[in-house]
Amino acid sequence: MATTYKNLLSSDLANTRTLLHEAIPITGSIISGTYGGAGTALGSEPHIKTYSHGMFESVYDYPYLSSSANQIFDVTVGYASTSPVSASANSQNSKKINIYNQMAQYLVGYDITGSIKKFTMPPTNATMKECYFIPFGRLLTKDEIKKGSFTLELGVSGTTAFTHGDALFAERIKLTDTSGSSGYYVDSPTGEYGVLFASTSAGSTALLQGETLGSATTNPAVGLLYYQAGVAVLSASIFNEGSTSGHLASALYVNHPRVTSVGDATTLGFTLAASGATMAQMADGLRNRIYNISYNNTTELNSTIYFCRVGHGDFNYSSNPTYLTGSQIRVKTRAADTPVTYFTTVGLYSADNELLAVAKLSEPLRKDPTNEITLRVRLDY
Amino acid sequence: MGFLDNSGDIILDAVLTDTGRMRLAKGDGSFKIVKFALGDDEINYELYNKNHSSGSAYYDLEILQTPVLEAFANNTASMKSKLMSIPRNNILFLPVLKLNEAFDTSTAKHSDTGTFLIAVNTATETELEKDSSGNILAGVLMGESPGRSANRIRVDQGLDTDQISPARALDPLLVETQYMIQMDNRLGNVVSKTDAFRASVSFVDDDSVATYYLSRGTDPEYVTSITDTSDSALQAIQGPRGTKLNFKIQTSLELNTSDYLFNTIGTTENFDSVSGATTSHKVITSTIRVIGVNTGYRIDIPVKFAKKV
Numbered sequence: 001m002a003t004t005y006k007n008l009l010s011s012d013l014a015n016t017r018t019l020l021h022e023a024i025p026i027t028g029s030i031i032s033g034t035y036g037g038a039g040t041a042l043g044s045e046p047h048i049k050t051y052s053h054g055m056f057e058s059v060y061d062y063p064y065l066s067s068s069a070n071q072i073f074d075v076t077v078g079y080a081s082t083s084p085v086s087a088s089a090n091s092q093n094s095k096k097i098n099i100y101n102q103m104a105q106y107l108v109g110y111d112i113t114g115s116i117k118k119f120t121m122p123p124t125n126a127t128m129k130e131c132y133f134i135p136f137g138r139l140l141t142k143d144e145i146k147k148g149s150f151t152l153e154l155g156v157s158g159t160t161a162f163t164h165g166d167a168l169f170a171e172r173i174k175l176t177d178t179s180g181s182s183g184y185y186v187d188s189p190t191g192e193y194g195v196l197f198a199s200t201s202a203g204s205t206a207l208l209q210g211e212t213l214g215s216a217t218t219n220p221a222v223g224l225l226y227y228q229a230g231v232a233v234l235s236a237s238i239f240n241e242g243s244t245s246g247h248l249a250s251a252l253y254v255n256h257p258r259v260t261s262v263g264d265a266t267t268l269g270f271t272l273a274a275s276g277a278t279m280a281q282m283a284d285g286l287r288n289r290i291y292n293i294s295y296n297n298t299t300e301l302n303s304t305i306y307f308c309r310v311g312h313g314d315f316n317y318s319s320n321p322t323y324l325t326g327s328q329i330r331v332k333t334r335a336a337d338t339p340v341t342y343f344t345t346v347g348l349y350s351a352d353n354e355l356l357a358v359a360k361l362s363e364p365l366r367k368d369p370t371n372e373i374t375l376r377v378r379l380d381y
Numbered sequence: 382m383g384f385l386d387n388s389g390d391i392i393l394d395a396v397l398t399d400t401g402r403m404r405l406a407k408g409d410g411s412f413k414i415v416k417f418a419l420g421d422d423e424i425n426y427e428l429y430n431k432n433h434s435s436g437s438a439y440y441d442l443e444i445l446q447t448p449v450l451e452a453f454a455n456n457t458a459s460m461k462s463k464l465m466s467i468p469r470n471n472i473l474f475l476p477v478l479k480l481n482e483a484f485d486t487s488t489a490k491h492s493d494t495g496t497f498l499i500a501v502n503t504a505t506e507t508e509l510e511k512d513s514s515g516n517i518l519a520g521v522l523m524g525e526s527p528g529r530s531a532n533r534i535r536v537d538q539g540l541d542t543d544q545i546s547p548a549r550a551l552d553p554l555l556v557e558t559q560y561m562i563q564m565d566n567r568l569g570n571v572v573s574k575t576d577a578f579r580a581s582v583s584f585v586d587d588d589s590v591a592t593y594y595l596s597r598g599t600d601p602e603y604v605t606s607i608t609d610t611s612d613s614a615l616q617a618i619q620g621p622r623g624t625k626l627n628f629k630i631q632t633s634l635e636l637n638t639s640d641y642l643f644n645t646i647g648t649t650e651n652f653d654s655v656s657g658a659t660t661s662h663k664v665i666t667s668t669i670r671v672i673g674v675n676t677g678y679r680i681d682i683p684v685k686f687a688k689k690v
Contacts, residue, residue, distance in 0.1 A: 001554055001556075001558070001675055004465050004466070007415060008416055304414075306414065306417065316464075316466070316470065317464065317467050318424075318462060319462050319677030320424060320426060322425050326542050327476070327477055327620065328473060328542060329473055330429060331429045332473055334473065335472065340441070342424045342447075344422065344447070345420035345452075345460060346393070346395075346417055346420075349417065350411065350412070352584055354400055354456065354592075355456040357396065357397045357398060357414065358452045358453065359393045359394060360449055362449060363445065363446075363447075364424060364444060364447050367419070367464065375393065376393070
């Protein structure tokens with residue numbers, strides 16, 4: 001009997017897993033400067049979405065009212081209730097504490113008493129009580145951030161001017177998870193995380209307290225990167241100078257860098273900003289100091305490979321209407337001629353003949369009784 | 382869908398169809414790939430040049446240069462013509478499916494429209510069933526009460542060639558024993574020519590296309606062998622004959638009771654009515670696809686579902 005289907009045997013199936021990486025470069029001009037530029041107040045740019053609750057703001061790659069805009073990441077800030085910064089008189093004090101606790105319970109988890117643990121830096125076991133949080137959108141992060149690929153460059157110029165502009169980026173530090181590919185941690189409830197180390201990336205001298213230019217061992221740990229969660233946690237001390245438990249070189253920073261547009265114009269590091277500025281203003285401050293971000297994402301592809309084995313006696317005739325002329329096979333002149341077909345498509349079917357998947361060849365393949373072909377069809381999930 | 386890049390190595394562009402995704406989403410185990418088939422939808426075998434002056438290596442030069450489209454996700458848009466496996470290489474003729482309009486007037490198409498006209502309710506049946514002289518009109522199927530008329534659709538299978546006598550038996554390898562009928566499930570369903578059997582739907586896909594399987598032996602009211610081996614004008618197949626498929630269409634309750642689908646996907650046409658006058662009808666134009674499950678050959682039968690305005 002003529003047949004149009006061929007059964008797949010269990011030996012014709014194979015499963016495999018592939019990791020696919022994409023490079024995600026996010027230029028700082030998208031984050032702070034492209035839309036609105038110097039003429040628009042911080043936080044009012046059309047690609048920055050703020051919320052009435054004021055607990056975070058979202059950065060889009062395009063004015064967010066456009067349907068083609070994609071959310072890139074969010075920015076928020078918080079501190080622990082036990083932080084010396086915490087004070088009931090602070091602007092949005094309880095919300096800043098709530099955000100810290102929310103992120104901590106999600107990313108760090110609970111201790112044996114059920115209390116929320118605080119963010120700690122594994123190399124030094126130092127507690128991070130004041131943090132910036134940057135949750136990246138799944139659209140870009142996909143399944144996870146590739147370990148060892150993350151870079152965040154921040155402008156740390158101590159200029160007192162705080163507007164859009166290049167002056168903030170004359171002196172820059174770069175945060176990387178350089179140890180991520182070989183030295184990451186697994187005690188987070190959300191998966192693996194690595195440490196972000198800072199180093200001077202632009203400027204004439206070492207900008208960090210105790211840093212020796214070119215020596216990775218002197219780079220301070222300033223944050224954590226949660227790979228599967230796609231969240232960067234930055235210690236707020238990165239914007240404080242060394243004599244006040246910060247990471248910036250005391251000799252260079254008589255004043256802390258300004259990280260908000262409100263409050264004292266000369267000595268406003270994170271510690272002071274946290275009291276007077278709202279969370280949105282502090283998010284604006286961090287965003288305005290981001291020079292660029294780049295990382296590679298990871299997509300985990302689980303694949304099933306179907307080996308469609310076409311034997312020499314299989315599929316040598318066609319039901320294509322042009323195959324026949326008056327019921328006679330067009331490619332044959334006499335019965336003894338070899339039948340020949342050309343196929344472009346492989347259809348994968350269920351037991352009840354429903355077409356579940358289809359694969360197209362880039363060019364027709366000839367099939368006749370003198371050849372055998374094995375087609376390797378891979379379906380990714 | 383664009384063409385696939387065919388400048389380098391052969392690549393395979395594979396996607397799940399919409400039905401595949403639907404079954405995957407169901408999570409009930411219905412997504413299980415157990416077989417494969419090969420298709421040649423893009424190939425035009427008329428380009429096979431057996432008389433090429435440079436020899437047999439050049440016969441298929443144009444065919445092999447055929448550009449191939451990317452894979453369609455729509456399950457009904459791909460694999461329209463399949464390759465066949467037949468355990469013999471010395472076959473010169475292959476069977477086809479052919480609409481038999483010659484058997485009698487009850488199997489002919491509607492002469493004015495060139496389709497089968499399906500009246501969806503009693504009023505329309507009365508309006509279109511007969512001409513002004515009281516003669517039953519060919520090609521008008523009774524959608525609400527299929528038994529009211531003998532009109533039906535008949536598809537014959539066999540070698541449609543005058544080079545082989547119909548007195549010769551069709552090679553058993555080439556006899557089609559199972560047919561697949563696909564039609565829009567919103568419009569109607571398949572019933573037997575005696576109206577005694579409503580065919581069971583095998584499955585309805587995500588595009589509301591219902592598939593019926595009808596086999597010789599298990600569905601004798603639909604599929605039977607063609608026993609006429611004479612050179613008869615009542616037969617559509619000139620050469621050796623295999624099986625025939627007879628069926629009618631019963632319209633859906635939705636078409637019968639509502640104008641929604643007519644207003645959404647239909648149009649309006651005028652037909653000659655029993656009174657001799659031309660009357661206006663809401664019409665949905667569709668096709669019913671009949672496929673030989675074993676031989677893969679298929680035909681699309683044009684139909685119009687009509688409702689008196």
